[in-house]
Amino acid sequence: MEMRRAGNSGLTLSRLGLGTMTWGRDTDTHEAADQCRAYIEAGGNFLDTSPTFGDGDSERVIGGLIGTLFNRADVVIATKAGVSHPGGVRTVNNSRTALIAELDKSLSRLETDYVDIWQIQMWDEHTPLEDTLSAIDYAYTSGKARHVGVSNFSGWQSARAITIQESNSAKAPIVSNQIEYSLLNRSAEEEILPCARATGIGALAWAPLGRGVLTGKYRTGIPSDSRAAAPHFVKHVEPYLNEKSTRIVEAVSVAASGLGYSPLEVALAWVRDTPGITSAIVGARTGGQLRGILKSEEISLPDIVRSVLDEISA
Numbered sequence: 001m002e003m004r005r006a007g008n009s010g011l012t013l014s015r016l017g018l019g020t021m022t023w024g025r026d027t028d029t030h031e032a033a034d035q036c037r038a039y040i041e042a043g044g045n046f047l048d049t050s051p052t053f054g055d056g057d058s059e060r061v062i063g064g065l066i067g068t069l070f071n072r073a074d075v076v077i078a079t080k081a082g083v084s085h086p087g088g089v090r091t092v093n094n095s096r097t098a099l100i101a102e103l104d105k106s107l108s109r110l111e112t113d114y115v116d117i118w119q120i121q122m123w124d125e126h127t128p129l130e131d132t133l134s135a136i137d138y139a140y141t142s143g144k145a146r147h148v149g150v151s152n153f154s155g156w157q158s159a160r161a162i163t164i165q166e167s168n169s170a171k172a173p174i175v176s177n178q179i180e181y182s183l184l185n186r187s188a189e190e191e192i193l194p195c196a197r198a199t200g201i202g203a204l205a206w207a208p209l210g211r212g213v214l215t216g217k218y219r220t221g222i223p224s225d226s227r228a229a230a231p232h233f234v235k236h237v238e239p240y241l242n243e244k245s246t247r248i249v250e251a252v253s254v255a256a257s258g259l260g261y262s263p264l265e266v267a268l269a270w271v272r273d274t275p276g277i278t279s280a281i282v283g284a285r286t287g288g289q290l291r292g293i294l295k296s297e298e299i300s301l302p303d304i305v306r307s308v309l310d311e312i313s314a
Contacts (some may be wrong), residue, residue, distance in 0.1 A: 001043030001297055006278045007204030009175040011117070011147050013076055016297065017046035017204065017270055018290075019283035024057025027285055032061045034287030036069055042294045048178075048204075048281050049110075050080040050121065051102060056109050063111035078117035078178075078204075079106045080151055082124060082132075094124035100136035103144060118145035119178055122152040133164055133171070140172030149176035149201075155191025162199045176278065178200040183248050183267055183313040184210035184240050193276045202278035205271050209282065213240040214267035216253050227313040251312045255305050270309055273300065 001014045004273040018039045036047070049058045059079060066072050081102040082094045093099075103118060118139050120132060139145035150158055158177045165171045177196055180205070181188045188203070196203045209215055218241060249263070256266045272280045284290035301309075 001045075003045070004154060004202075004278050006147075006175045006204075007036075007196065008200035009147065009173065009176055011076070011202070013046045013202070013204075013242060013279045014044040015279055016044055016268075016275075016291055016294070017048050017279040017281040018280045019043055019206065019281045020047060020049045020058045020062065021283055022058075022285060023049075023051045023054065023061045029061055029064065031286055033069055034063055035284060035290045038287050038291050038294065040070055040075070042297065044294075045074065046076045046078070046279055046281075048078045048206075048280060050083075051106055051109075051121070052080070052085065054082055055085075056105070059106055059109035061108055066111055072112060074222075077110065077112070078116050078119060079110070079151075080119045080121040081106070081135075082121040090127075091120055092124045094120055094127045094132040094135075096131050096135040096138075099132065100138060103135075103139055114144050114146055116146045117176060118147075119149040119151045119176070120153075123154070123157045125171055129161060129164065130254035131146060136174075137170075137172050145172075145176045148172045149174055149178065149204075151178040152180075153192075155195040157200070158192065159195050159199060162201065170190040174201060176204050178206055178281075179205040180207045181205040181274070181277070182208050182271055183214060183252065183309060184245050186313060194276075196213050197276050203276050205274075205277050205280045207269055208271035208280040210240050210245065210249075211237050213237065213245055213251060214252055214263060216249060216263040219246075219249060219253070248309075250311060255309065259288040259299075259302075260296075261299055261304065262292070264293060264304075265299055266301065266309075268293065268296045269301050272296070273306075275300060 003012045004015050031164045084091050136148040162174045165174050179188045179192050252266050256263045258262045282293050
């Protein structure tokens, strides 16, 4: 699998990352290990997790795989902090105290002394940015985080954080912004991707398959084993079950048929090879599904196909 630098940093990631949102909940430990094995055998090196994935279960599963399925030094592990769900209510708290406490809990669940990328999961309008950034400085200088990044920050938000960190060589440099990006959601092109290019950070794309919609599985209804049929996932999928998305999915399907690929392969290759994207993060329920996703590594889109999809999804 091709390796790419995250912007101007020394961090190298495989161009496909493995998302672990379902691990420990919809994906049991055995299936998670099967996925991880298939991914590493394909040349991948980047596992993305979060304390919010299964209330920490995803991190626990990864922790159990370290030393048994892979050597810690061979895999880039990224996790996040700043978002929690006390009482089922999403709460954003980017204060120094809360962030550092979350980092220590993540390290304990992951059974490791450090994470390779520690990301602030989203902007907190109620906490001074300097307080938030002092937490990533602590994580970086203490060695608990080899690199630091942000997630779901807008263009101006990430630019402000990056500029503050660049103002002093003793501060932790921000190396990445993890954002949603797919043929069904190209809003990152307005400010976020230009900001990443201008400031020299990497862009990590989550939901590159439009939360599963771009696979074409919802063209004739909602399969009983799909995420849209699961109560805890349906709210994430529903925004893309509309007329505009249907037109884009049909275009992807037509292109895939003409090229002899699957819609999944076409949609993923489109994101993966967009200029400025360091890694596209994919997730699967089973090892078999992941192996199908990994086949996209074998293809590249002709320029004319990419141009047509650009126009239809604009």
